[in-house]
Amino acid sequence: MRLDKFVSHATGLPREISKRVVRKKQVQVNGIVVTNAAYQVAATDQVVFDDELLVISGPRYLMLHKPVGYVCATEDGDHPIVLDLLNDMDPQGLSIAGRLDIDTTGLVLLSDDGQWLHRVTSPRHLFAKVYRAQLHSPVDEQTIAAFASGMLLRGEDKPTAPAQCVALADNEAEVTLNEGRYHQVKRMFAACGNHVLALHRLKIGAVTLDADLAPGEYRALTADEIASFQP
Ligand code: URA
Numbered sequence: 001m002r003l004d005k006f007v008s009h010a011t012g013l014p015r016e017i018s019k020r021v022v023r024k025k026q027v028q029v030n031g032i033v034v035t036n037a038a039y040q041v042a043a044t045d046q047v048v049f050d051d052e053l054l055v056i057s058g059p060r061y062l063m064l065h066k067p068v069g070y071v072c073a074t075e076d077g078d079h080p081i082v083l084d085l086l087n088d089m090d091p092q093g094l095s096i097a098g099r100l101d102i103d104t105t106g107l108v109l110l111s112d113d114g115q116w117l118h119r120v121t122s123p124r125h126l127f128a129k130v131y132r133a134q135l136h137s138p139v140d141e142q143t144i145a146a147f148a149s150g151m152l153l154r155g156e157d158k159p160t161a162p163a164q165c166v167a168l169a170d171n172e173a174e175v176t177l178n179e180g181r182y183h184q185v186k187r188m189f190a191a192c193g194n195h196v197l198a199l200h201r202l203k204i205g206a207v208t209l210d211a212d213l214a215p216g217e218y219r220a221l222t223a224d225e226i227a228s229f230q231p
């Protein structure tokens with residue numbers, strides 16, 4: 001791994017700052033100052049930054065409260081991406097488990113552990129996703145029945161898996177899905193003649209969005225939250 005990336009991973013400093021501290025002779029490898037950020041750190045190298053031995057900790061697991069206007073992608077030419085919100089860590093290597101639309105808010109999980117990400121998103125494991133939808137019209141009995149029995153969405157040949165739709169006050173509904181198709185909640189309500197005005201994800205599997213996280217904030221997952229995606 002490159003030296004600037006190593007420093008960034010070990011300290012949580014953004015990559016640009018890590019490059020700068022390397023250039024400013026603040027980093028030593030095996031007792032010798034190295035100013036080349038592209039230096040390839042070997043497994044046996046001892047990297048020291050400001051007199052502190054750096055070690056790379058294990059993979060990262062995060063929950064983020066996605067605000068409106070951010071894209072769940074690792075790059076996008078037109079809009080800010082959720083990784084831009086990780087202001088005190090190097091986003092390099094992090095991927096998103098289960099994307100949300102640009103105008104959807106709520107729980108997004110991120111990690112650099114590929115196997116864990118696969119488990120969270122794999123249709124084989126069926127970790128339910130819970131959404132709160134603000135709708136144009138109240139939810140009627142036909143909608144609840146259509147969600148429960150599954151419906152054929154436009155352009156698709158396989159009906160949706162049984163889903164739960166619970167009507168709440170003020171034209172709101174709580175929806176639980178066991179799969180993740182493109183714009184699925186919006187398309188299911190549209191197929192029932194309704195329209196989603198706002199959508200918020202509350203939960204994936206056993207992990208609930210932390211009420212202390214304001215939009216744009218994030219925190220590390222607890223050990224129990226990480227383990228809850230074990231099969
Ligand atoms: N369903 C949608 O329609 N949009 C999302 O962002 C997530 C689920």
